[in-house]
Amino acid sequence: MKMTGAQIIIECLKREGVEVIFGYPGGQVLPLFDKIYDSDIKFILPRHEQAAAHAADGYARATGKVGVCIATSGPGATNLTTGIATAYMDSIPLVAITGQVKTFLIGNDAFQEADVTGITRPITKHNYLVKDVKELTRIIREAFYIASTGRPGPVLIDIPSDVQQAETEFIWIDQVKIRTYNPTYFGHPGQIKKAAKLISQAKRPIIYAGGGVIISGANHELKELAEKIQAPLTWTLMGIGSFPATHKLALGMLGMHGTAYANHSIMEADLIIAIGARFDDRVTGRLDAFAPHAKIIHIDIDPSSISKNVSVDVPIVGDCKNILGQLLEEIKKSPNTSDWLKTVESFKKKYPLVYKNDDKIKPQYVIEELYDLTKGEAIITTEVGQNQMWAAQWYKYAHPRTFISSGGLGTMGFGFPAAMGAKVAYPEKQVFDIAGDGSIQMNIQELATCVCNKINVKVLILNNGYLGMVRQWQELFYKKRYSHTCITGPDFVKLAASYGALGILVTEKDQVRPALKKAIETDNVVFVDFRVEPEENVFPMVPAGKAINEIIGGLA
Amino acid sequence: MRHTISVLVENKFGVLARIAGLFSARGYNIASLAVSETLDPSISYMTIVVEAKDESVLEQIKKQLNKLIDVVSVTDFTKKEHVDRELVLVKVSCIMKNKSKLQKILNKYVGKIVQFKKDTAIIEAVGDQAQIRDLLQELNKFGVKELIRTGRIALAC
Numbered sequence: 172m173k174m175t176g177a178q179i180i181i182e183c184l185k186r187e188g189v190e191v192i193f194g195y196p197g198g199q200v201l202p203l204f205d206k207i208y209d210s211d212i213k214f215i216l217p218r219h220e221q222a223a224a225h226a227a228d229g230y231a232r233a234t235g236k237v238g239v240c241i242a243t244s245g246p247g248a249t250n251l252t253t254g255i256a257t258a259y260m261d262s263i264p265l266v267a268i269t270g271q272v273k274t275f276l277i278g279n280d281a282f283q284e285a286d287v288t289g290i291t292r293p294i295t296k297h298n299y300l301v302k303d304v305k306e307l308t309r310i311i312r313e314a315f316y317i318a319s320t321g322r323p324g325p326v327l328i329d330i331p332s333d334v335q336q337a338e339t340e341f342i343w344i345d346q347v348k349i350r351t352y353n354p355t356y357f358g359h360p361g362q363i364k365k366a367a368k369l370i371s372q373a374k375r376p377i378i379y380a381g382g383g384v385i386i387s388g389a390n391h392e393l394k395e396l397a398e399k400i401q402a403p404l405t406w407t408l409m410g411i412g413s414f415p416a417t418h419k420l421a422l423g424m425l426g427m428h429g430t431a432y433a434n435h436s437i438m439e440a441d442l443i444i445a446i447g448a449r450f451d452d453r454v455t456g457r458l459d460a461f462a463p464h465a466k467i468i469h470i471d472i473d474p475s476s477i478s479k480n481v482s483v484d485v486p487i488v489g490d491c492k493n494i495l496g497q498l499l500e501e502i503k504k505s506p507n508t509s510d511w512l513k514t515v516e517s518f519k520k521k522y523p524l525v526y527k528n529d530d531k532i533k534p535q536y537v538i539e540e541l542y543d544l545t546k547g548e549a550i551i552t553t554e555v556g557q558n559q560m561w562a563a564q565w566y567k568y569a570h571p572r573t574f575i576s577s578g579g580l581g582t583m584g585f586g587f588p589a590a591m592g593a594k595v596a597y598p599e600k601q602v603f604d605i606a607g608d609g610s611i612q613m614n615i616q617e618l619a620t621c622v623c624n625k626i627n628v629k630v631l632i633l634n635n636g637y638l639g640m641v642r643q644w645q646e647l648f649y650k651k652r653y654s655h656t657c658i659t660g661p662d663f664v665k666l667a668a669s670y671g672a673l674g675i676l677v678t679e680k681d682q683v684r685p686a687l688k689k690a691i692e693t694d695n696v697v698f699v700d701f702r703v704e705p706e707e708n709v710f711p712m713v714p715a716g717k718a719i720n721e722i723i724g725g726l727a
Numbered sequence: 728m729r730h731t732i733s734v735l736v737e738n739k740f741g742v743l744a745r746i747a748g749l750f751s752a753r754g755y756n757i758a759s760l761a762v763s764e765t766l767d768p769s770i771s772y773m774t775i776v777v778e779a780k781d782e783s784v785l786e787q788i789k790k791q792l793n794k795l796i797d798v799v800s801v802t803d804f805t806k807k808e809h810v811d812r813e814l815v816l817v818k819v820s821c822i823m824k825n826k827s828k829l830q831k832i833l834n835k836y837v838g839k840i841v842q843f844k845k846d847t848a849i850i851e852a853v854g855d856q857a858q859i860r861d862l863l864q865e866l867n868k869f870g871v872k873e874l875i876r877t878g879r880i881a882l883a884c
Contacts, residue, residue, distance in 0.1 A: 292748050293749075349796065351799050474793070475790035475794055478783065
């Protein structure tokens, strides 16, 4: 059957199982939007292209499916880039479709022209410029395949408007095959044997779980392994939710704002089993002082993540879920870790995660109350900075894909549109964006999108009047010289009301719980403005460049 | 230390930019780069000479290259038996009466005079790294006016 490029795009998206598109129209995607008009795929129009990318990302993180966003050429596409880079750093499957000026105008500095494949090359897993409508089906198929397999990531397809208008025979491709792209999914049996042997001989093993566990859906295998070998388990920011936080082997997050007991434990370990994590600088602190006694088993689907920052004893390339399955079969003898678990327990007692819960509104208290009311069953997104770290530390996540945060890129303005994407995926779930008064102002226009589409996201603003994390660094390392970190905002209650959402102001501690309850019960978008203690810091903290057991703060 | 690697890539537009972009984004240095089609016109062959301060950097470069979707394969010649060559064109000062002296030097190498005009000779020479280095040293006494090199190409044995 003959179809136009635009029809082919819609047909391919349907066949790829796309349920929702986040997109913004413009001159060079007019042919495509004309077909979207007739299509039954759900379409959400955000108020800024950046939010389209973050929302598609939030949808992808919440579901594990590929998120789809669309923007026009030039500024539409460049507005997507922050969202694409965010997804790239956290290995999130995304397909971004951008319009481009007509093929014969490319390179002519035409109106709204930008070299989008050039701009996005370092922030996509792969990208395409479609010059011939006959290539369109294959390219869209490949894009979804590349985005969702191996180490996932964003793929961008740049489609000139004349290609959207051109006609060709539509021929679906059943099986995608790319000769140069064959990810490894199963661990090498020899490496599995070596790893199993190291595990059996270990005296002080620790599991260090990252986002790869969640991406591969390996949380059950992870729990089985931890319980089988009785190893304490710590996670990265991206690994939050991979293991129940209330489990007795759970140590919480490690690294710069990790629990002190997780950091002390990994420094004492004689074996680190790293699963889908990448030894990022926020985790390891000073590299040459990191875990000096430990041998390292590193499981990751991306060979370039292995031995990048730390040298590894047993690398295993493959999918976490498969490899954990292989390992569980191979481990015949579990190590005796009872003494080690006692040591770890003593760290927990000696260095607990604490804050001074006085009569002021402490941000940590707000999050603890939220946990108490939702019992770990909500989806939490975050902005970036103090709000993000407190959300990571104080909410006890029970399930994978319930903590959605920009880990690698650290993008302020991510949380609100990401919450929107997650809520579209799971309308029946409670979705909260834990925000700061700085971050929320970076994509606050999405109030309109949420109200208009009845995407009832609840935004909890930990309002301290500062760009809190930067202010914290200025306090600790720049002699309290608060250079441009004091920030004002609107009256969030009135602002919410002007969009048709509900705004709640909380100025007293005893209003916190009722306000959260009200937010949960309200069948509308809610902004809660918590006037928290302005100069509260995130502790514990490992200063940049220090070993991760050189911790400041955190003791009551 | 310098390492020679070859990269087989899909012969598509933008691939060279991907490779070059990867090197600049990750702070790796390219000493030379030569690209051409292979027997299979859908595949291009790149020979890249890279600076890597240690083995782990070289490892990362290879892994990152392999990660690119358009890369078919990466071969590291560091510990592999291989032949490598480079072509140079050198413009040297040479008056007629010294031509035979120049010719004598060139006879020791795979080199010849391709053009001779007044007091200038253009020399073409092919060789491995050491041969080219030695030749250029010998040519120095004539006075090298201009020099252009193709960059290394290499083939595994």
